[in-house]
Amino acid sequence: EAGVVQSPRYKIIEKKQPVAFWCNPISGHNTLYWYRQNLGQGPELLIRYENEEAVDDSQLPKDRFSAERLKGVDSTLKIQPAELGDSAVYLCASSFDRLNTEAFFGQGTRLTVV
Amino acid sequence: GENVEQHPSTLSVQEGDSAVIKCTYSDSASNYFPWYKQELGKRPQLIIDIRSNVGEKKDQRIAVTLNKTAKHFSLHITETQPEDSAVYFCAASPYGSGNTGKLIFGQGTTLQVKP
Numbered sequence: 001e002a003g004v005v006q007s008p009r010y011k012i013i014e015k016k017q018p019v020a021f022w023c024n025p026i027s028g029h030n031t032l033y034w035y036r037q038n039l040g041q042g043p044e045l046l047i048r049y050e051n052e053e054a055v056d057d058s059q060l061p062k063d064r065f066s067a068e069r070l071k072g073v074d075s076t077l078k079i080q081p082a083e084l085g086d087s088a089v090y091l092c093a094s095s096f097d098r099l100n101t102e103a104f105f106g107q108g109t110r111l112t113v114v
Numbered sequence: 115g116e117n118v119e120q121h122p123s124t125l126s127v128q129e130g131d132s133a134v135i136k137c138t139y140s141d142s143a144s145n146y147f148p149w150y151k152q153e154l155g156k157r158p159q160l161i162i163d164i165r166s167n168v169g170e171k172k173d174q175r176i177a178v179t180l181n182k183t184a185k186h187f188s189l190h191i192t193e194t195q196p197e198d199s200a201v202y203f204c205a206a207s208p209y210g211s212g213n214t215g216k217l218i219f220g221q222g223t224t225l226q227v228k229p
Contacts, residue, residue: 004157033215042120042203042219043158056216091157095215103215105150105157 002026004106006092012112018080021109025073025094032069033103034077035091043091049075050098082113116141116208120220128228133194135223137204138186146207146214147180147187152222153200161202162189163214194227201225 005024013019025032030051035043046065048056051072060067064083069075079086089108095101117140127133139147148163164171164178164187171178175194180187191198201224205217 031215040222042118042205042222043217044219045216048213048216093215098211098213098215101214102148102160102163103217105159107157 004092004094004104006090006106006109008109009107010110010112012114013082015084015113016081018078019082019111020076020078021090021092021111023075023077023092023094023106025075025092026096026104029094029096029104030072031095031098031103032075033093034067034075035093035105037089037091037108039088046077048098079111082111084113087111087113116144116206116218118204118206118218118220120204120223122223123221124224124226126226126228127194129194129196131194133189133191133198133225133227135189135202135204135225136186137188137206137220138184139206139218140185141206141208142182142185144206144208145211147178148205148214148217149176149178149189150203150205150219151200152203158203191225194225196227196229199225199227 032049034046037043049069067077091108092106093103095103120137145166150158152158177190201222204220
């Protein structure tokens with residue numbers, strides 16, 4: 001089993017540029033999460049999907065962040081335009097269901113905005 | 115909303131000693147409490163979890179205790195080994211949802227086990 005796969009692993013962009021992150025969850029996992037982890041801190045939830053529906057996006061800065069999970073499998077997280085404060089590791093996680101099974105994390109995408 | 119406080123931020127122990135990390139939470143409705151281990155540059159990995167209907171859970175050298183009244187839970191690692199060195203995060207699932215992935219994380223504890 002490949003686990004949760006994210007790409008790219010690293011991304012360096014200039015401020016005001018757009019950037020996108022991709023996540024492929026574990027096969028069969030219906031629930032998908034995007035987290036942001038700032039240096040030296042714990043992850044913070046940005047958005048949660050149940051299949052293709054975003055059911056919890058209260059923490060997503062909607063003025064510049066967007067996400068989608070077409071067909072309820074892969075997901076992309078986009079930032080446009082990026083700001084210096086967006087530099088962080090963006091983690092994707094998935095679970096078979098939201099109540100009884102472990103949430104598995106991907107390796108993350110380390111974003112540096114310069 | 116839920117707030118999770120974790121202490122200490124750094125912990126250094128000698129190999130073979132025990133390590134204890136403590137967390138407090140604010141939402142009395144929280145009912146799922148996992149602990150994640152994150153090695154440098156790697157993904158967080160679940161090492162143990164506990165639900166609010168249980169007071170203690172043990173898995174080999176790792177144990178977690180939960181005090182619902184005081185709203186705190188702790189991770190205990192016995193007979194520490196150098197490979198236990200990592201950042202440990204506690205987390206809580208808020209609002210009584212029991213959602214295993216909708217988590218509020220603590221700030222993390224960097225554990226160093228000296229050989």
